Amino acid sequence: MGISYDLSAPEVRADPWALYAALRDEPGVHRVGPVDHFLVARYADVVEALERVDDFSSLEMANQLGPIDALGSLMGVEARDLPPTIISSDNPVHNRLRLIMQGRFSPRAVAKIEGPVRELTDALIASILEKGECDLVRDFTIPLPVIVIAQLLGIEEERFEDFKRWSDALIAIANARGAERQTHLAEITQLVQYFLAMAERRRSEPSDDLISVLIEAEREGDRISTPEVLAFAVLLMVAGNETTTNLIGGMVEAFMEFPEQLGKLVADPSLTRRAVEEGLRYCSPVQGLFRNATRDVELAGTTVPQGAPLMVCYASANRDPAVFEEPDRFDIERDARRHVAFGRGLHFCLGANLARREARIAIEKLLPLLPRFRRTRDERDWVDSWFLRGPKTLPLALD
Numbered sequence: 514m515g516i517s518y519d520l521s522a523p524e525v526r527a528d529p530w531a532l533y534a535a536l537r538d539e540p541g542v543h544r545v546g547p548v549d550h551f552l553v554a555r556y557a558d559v560v561e562a563l564e565r566v567d568d569f570s571s572l573e574m575a576n577q578l579g580p581i582d583a584l585g586s587l588m589g590v591e592a593r594d595l596p597p598t599i600i601s602s603d604n605p606v607h608n609r610l611r612l613i614m615q616g617r618f619s620p621r622a623v624a625k626i627e628g629p630v631r632e633l634t635d636a637l638i639a640s641i642l643e644k645g646e647c648d649l650v651r652d653f654t655i656p657l658p659v660i661v662i663a664q665l666l667g668i669e670e671e672r673f674e675d676f677k678r679w680s681d682a683l684i685a686i687a688n689a690r691g692a693e694r695q696t697h698l699a700e701i702t703q704l705v706q707y708f709l710a711m712a713e714r715r716r717s718e719p720s721d722d723l724i725s726v727l728i729e730a731e732r733e734g735d736r737i738s739t740p741e742v743l744a745f746a747v748l749l750m751v752a753g754n755e756t757t758t759n760l761i762g763g764m765v766e767a768f769m770e771f772p773e774q775l776g777k778l779v780a781d782p783s784l785t786r787r788a789v790e791e792g793l794r795y796c797s798p799v800q801g802l803f804r805n806a807t808r809d810v811e812l813a814g815t816t817v818p819q820g821a822p823l824m825v826c827y828a829s830a831n832r833d834p835a836v837f838e839e840p841d842r843f844d845i846e847r848d849a850r851r852h853v854a855f856g857r858g859l860h861f862c863l864g865a866n867l868a869r870r871e872a873r874i875a876i877e878k879l880l881p882l883l884p885r886f887r888r889t890r891d892e893r894d895w896v897d898s899w900f901l902r903g904p905k906t907l908p909l910a911l912d
Contacts, residue, residue, distance in 0.1 A: 553825055568810045607860070662753030667724050
């Protein structure tokens with residue numbers, strides 16, 4: 514069965530890569546904390562688990578990641594009766610929901626917003642240049658994807674700060690207790706009320722935004738229900754900014770750790786696309802997602818009992834030396850396209866095209882500044898999550 518580990522331990526949060534290496538060295542599937550679930554660590558086993566959709570259900574995502582009881586109480590239903598989302602459903606529900614939105618995240622659709630994304634990136638960088646110093650997370654890696662997904666959803670500009678605060682509450686409430694949980698619940702209440710009011714407005718005044726796409730599908734009757742509209746909007750809000758924020762911040766950290774790689778990119782900016790793929794592999798902004806066994810399932814020589822939760826560890830797979838040579842080295846000339854940072858198969862990330870384009874634009878625009886940045890604090894501070902990873906703060910000054 515392997516060794517027992519706690520993913521929430523401070524030393525693991527600071528450096529999960531040593532733990533993943535130890536898990537890969539042990540054959541089979543492992544039991545880990547903090548919620549005593551199974552974990553699959555080797556690349557081949559991760560891919561196999563992702564592709565065996567009949568044996569490993571995505572319904573577990575709702576239990577592990579989302580503030581299920583919180584959203585349920587706010588929507589007036591029991592947690593078990595909450596509507597599924599594309600990330601927490603199996604077929605045929607998954608495909609029904611995905612088809613509603615996938616056209617808005619196609620390469621062609623995402624290419625249409627490149628101009629506004631570049632303008633926003635320029636404005637954020639201009640503010641950094643004016644001040645001469647920044648917390649790159651607060652001043653750049655958070656606002657860029659937050660504003661982009663907020664605009665796509667149709668959120669008013671004056672609510673962008675609320676939007677990020679609500680998103681943070683949705684992530685944090687999963688592990689919060691007592692007064693802290695109540696604080697996050699109050700934020701989520703505001704979010705639900707906001708989206709309900711917005712959906713009502715779009716029923717009478719449709720627009721060219723993602724909420725209107727969901728409302729139009731709702732009108733068609735059999736495509737999406739009213740509770741599913743809310744659940745889908747919440748998912749888009751969180752997934753549309755957390756991954757990209759952590760990817761861009763993680764890549765800047767990587768360039769500072771491997772300055773020779775930054776030198777290569779400065780000398781040849783055409784490597785930006787390849788650098789982003791390597792960033793996805795090396796940083797793994799989503800460390801892993803969850804499944805549960807639909808029956809007693811044999812995986813990697815281990816029996817995973819029916820109903821048992823399984824973490825499919827993308828981050829460990831992306832550092833597997835059986836697939837990636839010198840996996841702990843950030844190398845922007847590497848062909849990293851086999852990474853599983855966006856998953857694999859049926860649940861491949863809907864927003865992958867958007868995340869990639871935002872990251873490429875961000876790194877391209879930051880490139881003249883990156884050699885000039887110096888840290889103003891040596892300590893590293895990572896986000897408060899064991900399934901997401903990225904710098905929580907990144908204080909820098911411009912030389």
